Amino acid sequence: MAKATKKQALGRGLSALLKDPQNDIKSAEDKNADKLVGHIVELDLDAIEVNPFQPRTSFNEESLRELASSIRELGVIQPITVRKLDYNKYQLVSGERRFRASKLIGLETIPAYIRIANDQESLEMALVENIQRQDLDPIEISLSYQRLIDEINLTQEQLSERVGKNRSTIANYLRLLKLDPIVQTGMRDGFLSMGHGRALINIEDTQVQLEIYEKILANSLSVRETEKLVKNLQEGQSVEKAAPKPVALPKNLRKSVKEFSEYLGAKVDVKVAKKGNGRLIIPFSSEEDFNRLKKIIQGED
Missing domain, CATH: 3.90.1530.10 (Conserved hypothetical protein from pyrococcus furiosus pfu- 392566-001, ParB domain)
Structure with a gap:
């Protein structure tokens, strides 16, 4: 003290x-x-x-x-x-x-x-300093780069010098802003990585982007699997045929999920990838319901 x-x-x-x-x-x-x-x-x-x-x-x-x-x-x-x-x-x-x-x-x-x-210097200082932080999501960084280009009138080359990043790195971030807003939101919320986003950029049709986005979430697709899906699409396959088939939930996990759902009083969902990794999804209907689940998980109830 x-x-x-x-x-x-x-x-x-x-x-x-x-x-x-x-x-x-x-x-x-x-x-x-x-x-x-x-x-x-x-x-x-x-x-x-x-x-x-x-x-x-x-x-x-x-x-x-x-x-x-x-x-x-x-x-x-x-x-x-x-x-x-x-x-x-x-x-x-x-x-x-x-x-x-x-x-x-x-x-x-x-x-x-x-x-x-002045305002311009303040904007530049705020954006450049915040870009250096480790906890900004890819879309926040992309928007900051775009603002520096638009509002400070910097070229990508000048921006590269200001923030100490390769021009190709800056270009990759800026391309993320071409993604459908729903996909961008998924990246901001941590459902997708920048690698997923870079794979989806190669799909110009936003409706197809969203279909792939749903497949990524539903099947817990890795970046490599997403890249393969996109490649198959570009070779003429449909999303349904190109997407990896969902991995069946093992019997012991199905039993555990049922018990988990009964314990929490919520329909728990589990998505498993081929490598055995996956996601546990616990839905909630309101802030009050979220706090109820939180207390149960933390052992406060």
Whole structure:
């Protein structure tokens, strides 16, 4: 706890400087602006607004609560980055999860690096920094690349230099945006991998894409199996003939699934692939039903 207290105490003198209207810093040329660059400043959470350029569109509530618990114990270890908008008014450039988690536990201030940037620079900083994160899904990354191209007017070559990725890698991500929106949603929800998506791009007919998408989910198809299915289609076979036949559920598993369904009070479904791997599907009818199932699985009932 001593470390957290020390960390949170950094930059309080600079915080006072920022709150003095006589010394309002609006550009890098202003007096005392050099005192901000490279320093951690304690900012009021209420003085910070979220970034409209944030490429992430969803935040896992459970993950936020875990982060909030960590911040409660250790403090905010890595400062957020903001840009100055006006007197005592800032906008997030990066660190929205830390920002949200800090508000969740009722903190009043947060350590931050202050940048002075216009809208275009802020957009570029937010997108480039977020692209480097490991937990963005392929579609979020694809949309971020597209925004950098459209709104910052970057070529794929320039984008490659900015984000440190091969041009071919960027091109592969951008091609994912040609997929049917339902397939894109499946990738965002984790039902499909980027490999599945790259295989489906070769099918121009969106209706056929959706038929293959259903086959992937129903039969737990691997990327290799999906690629083979697409190849068979391109050679003239129908989706039904090209798709691998579903693997029959072993007798012992059928019995276990029945027992599982009775235990949970829900019709459990199991999909098994040829290699023996598969998916366990537990449907729920509402948030209340989901919480009921969660309690049973966690042994709380």
